[in-house]
Amino acid sequence: MSRVTGLRERWNDLIPGAAELADDLVERYCAPGRKAFRDQYLQRVLDALGTLDQLSADPTAVYLAAWFHQAVHTPGDHTVADAEASAELAAEKLPAYGVTAARTAEVARLVLLTGARPPVDPDSAPDPNADVLLDAVNATMADPEYAVQAAELRRDSDDRGTTVKQRHALVGALLERPIYRTQLARDRFDVKARANLKREFAVLDGEIPAPWRGWQRAALIGVVLIGPLLAALASFGALDIPWEASARTNSGPPGLPVLLCVVALGTIPLLYRFARRNGRPAKVVTGAVTAAAAVALLIAVLRIPATTPSNGPGGRVPLVVFALTLLVLSGIAAFVSASLGGPVPTADRGPVLAGVAAAVVIVLLAVFVAEPVGRSYLLQSNERITGSAGSEAPAPRSELDGRIAWVSPSTSLRAEAVSTAVATRYGIAISRQTGTIEMLDPATGEVRWKHTRSDVDVRPKLAATGDGRLLLVNFDRLGYLLLDASTGRRAPGRWPRDRDNTLEYADPLLTGEQVSKGSDKLRGVNEKGGTRWTFEPGRCTTISAAATTDTAVAFLNHSCGKQPDEAVGLDLKTGKELWRRSNQWSDGDQLTIDGLLIGLESPSEGQHTVTGVEARTGEVKWRWDVPEAWACGSRLARAGRQVVLLDCPSKAAQRTAVVATVLDGETGRMAWQRTVTAQFGIRSKITADGRVVSLTDARGDCVLTVLSESGQRQVTLPEDVVCARGLQTIGNQVLVSGPDTIIALR
Incomplete structure (x- = not known):
């Protein structure tokens, strides 16, 4: 009763003789069913106005707006609707008690602002009445009994869950921005208000069902x-x-x-x-x-x-x-x-x-x-690259007259260096025991670039790919790297590949993997190091392969059961099987010339044929029968677009004579054949134009034997040549070894 009496006294000071209106407003705030914005709330707002009203332009209008701003209240979050109804009530009641139309309109405007609660905008035009009223309303947040007011607000709706979520969002927004508009209110209320709001936010945070909290x-x-x-x-x-x-x-x-x-x-x-x-x-x-x-x-x-x-x-x-x-x-x-x-x-x-x-x-x-x-x-x-990029440099033709064209700089090369040299578009690639690859100019022997790895101490294996543009390098314990043959720099892509993979074919790239004993896989690999496809023939099967520009041919050797060995044609891009036939190829590397796969077949015991097969279809295009008397096991090599076949004419002549046969790779027709008194072993090499060359140590002299369509001739090489280290052919150029260098023959 004392609180009600105090409110009426405040009203009498505001508009004398309006007791009936005061009773109506007080009854509204003290209604038995109201859970929030009760008379205690109105008292706090009026108390705050008592400290701020000197800042307003029309204190009476501000006080009247404070009395009316929650006179109409519907339980739940209906702040804007309550403000609109309360403003209408003020516009209806005040004129009857002598309040001017201008002041009544100002009161209604201020009441509407308490529902909108616009955020503080320091750049907005001054509005003293609104600033004071809104600061007084918000001053209730700094009251020591704010927790009671907050609890009343949460009980003010039948849908408690929704109310709690709405209050949680509102309190969070208040904490993130300025609360008060006037400096006086900030000085008096801001610290306490924020402390109360933080406590309420923690309470609300604990009441919200939040499976994702934290x-x-x-x-x-x-x-x-x-x-x-x-x-x-x-x-x-x-x-x-x-x-x-x-x-x-x-x-x-x-x-x-x-x-x-x-x-x-x-x-x-x-x-x-x-x-x-x-x-x-x-x-x-x-x-x-x-x-x-x-x-x-x-x-x-x-x-x-x-x-x-x-x-x-x-x-x-x-x-x-x-x-x-x-x-x-x-x-x-x-x-x-x-x-x-x-x-x-x-x-x-x-x-x-x-x-x-x-x-x-x-x-x-x-x-x-x-x-x-x-x-x-x-x-x-761990890599060091010296030198500079070079232009394309085809190897010159060695006439093989016994003279030297050039000698490479001393590089402490071992015996294998010459025999493992590889031809690229940009020169001759050689590998050294220290994990170094050098690219030599085929015309001068000078080193164009050098790629050295400090994490490798064994000789890497080399193979040209990408039509001679790239160099595939197999480093022990490291795997495969792909180098640009022009610069020696690593080509972009997913290299190195698994060091345990075997290189089945270099250009185009085919690799093999033995998953378990006798269960090989064949993979088509692109120049980026990615796997195009994987071919898995099954258990107890080993694989070797060759390829043309559009087809890979896998040779399957079945070691279980009675299944015959097979040859399978695969699309190079997709790995899709194109054909399958019985494999009668002899062990050894098959050759590819354009779209043909060429190799030795043994259709029956004691019978051998050189066979050209269309790689895309598996159809036999031509055969050339090897004479039955030949007894050394024919050896095939490619010479440009021709096939060179080396054998001995009979068992009796195994160590004294050799037959060289050159076939046209497209038709299988014999271009020429020569039988000479000589011994051509595994060190024999073949140039691109079909010359067969080998080295022989004859009583301290290193003799080069050349067999061609015109016959056989022998040339004694200079003393600088180390005959025992063999030779290599790069196109039509012939390389031999010096004590610690590579020598190109003129």
Whole structure:
């Protein structure tokens, strides 16, 4: 009753003689069914006006608006509708008590503004009456009894869940922007109002059903758990891998990897514990772990070996750097989690999924980003490329008159260097025992470029591909690399490929893989290193292959059951099977000329034929029968568009005579044939124009034997030639070896 009496006294001071209107308004605020905006609320608004009214232009209008602004109230969130109804009530009642039309209109305007609650705009035109009224209304948020008012607002609707969500959104918005318009209100009420609103926001946050509440912190904790675990695994994987490439294996004590593995495992419970806590101690601990990991990472980076011709970073480097990076990332995640505050994430659906998703993302990043980046780093940091790009340089024709065209610079080459030389469009590629590839100018022998790897100490195997534009290099323990034959730089793509894959055919690229004993796979590979297709013939089957520009032919050797060996034609782009036939090819490399596959067949015991097969269809285009008397096992080689067949004329002449037969690759017709007194062994080579050449050591002299359509001739080579190291043909150019050089014959 005292509160009601106090309200009436305030009204009498405002409009004397209007007791009936005062009773009506007081009854509205004190109605038994009203749960919010009761008479206590009106008292607080009027009290706040008592400290702010001097800032208004029309204090009477402001007080009247305060009395009327919640005179009409419907339970629930109907603020705008309540303000509109209350403004209509003021416009209806006030004129009867002598209030002027202008003041009545101002009161109605102000009441409407309490429903709209426009946000504070410092650039808007001054509106003293509205600023004072809205600040007085919002001053109730700073009252010590605000918690009671907030509870009344939440009980003011039958749909409590909706009301709580609406209040949660409203309070959150209030906390994110200025609450008061006047400086006086900010000084008096802002700090207390924000403290009350934060407490209400926490209460509302706890009442809202939120299966995803805390997902951010749960995701960070997921990183905290998986990061150190992956770091420990990376450290463990670095145990037997050297820090420096020249060490090859880790012969010293485990040292850093063991320590790093133990530390990583130890940080899991430590970071997990403090990532779930709040406050300064948690931040200090997680920050200290992060700083220690960052310092260790910096030290590791500073100690990475510099690349030299004989040394560079070993495989341990990216693993240790990756492990330390994960520890830094985990420490940061733990620090952020401790800084977020709030309740510890529960086992609800949202936090669990967020934690698992964060862990999965880290694992995927490690597998699909960190691992390729580490591999690429090792490839790049251990390679040195000197020289410059060259233009296309076809090999000149050696006339083989016994003179020397050029001698390469001394490169300490071993015996295999000449025999493994490969022709490309840009020169002659050779490999050295130190893991170095050199590209020689075919006209001068000068080194155009040199590609050196400090993580390889054995001779790489070379093969030209991409129509001579690219060089495929097989490094032991590293795998295949594809180099640009013009520059020596690695070609873009997904190289290196698996080092255990076998190269079945170089141009176009076909690789093989033995998954288990006798269960080979054949793969078509593009120049980017990607697999076009995989052909799997089944168990107990080994594969060899050859290819033309559009077709791959797989030769299947079945070792189980009675299934006969087969040849299968496959589309080069898709791997689709085109044809299948019984395989009567003799073991050995088959030749391809244009679209034909050419090789030796044995249709019956003692019978041999050179057969040309259309690779696309499997149809036999021509056959050339090998005489039955020939007894040395025919050897085929390609010479441009011709096929050269070497054999001996009889068993009696195995060591004294050789038959050289040249066939047209398109028709199988014999172009010429010569039988000469000579011994052509496995070191014989064939030039592109069909000349058969070999070296013989004759009483200390190195003799070059040349067999061609015009007959046989022999030339004694200069003393600089080391006869025992053999020779190689690059197109029509013939190469031999010096003591530590390569020699091109004129």
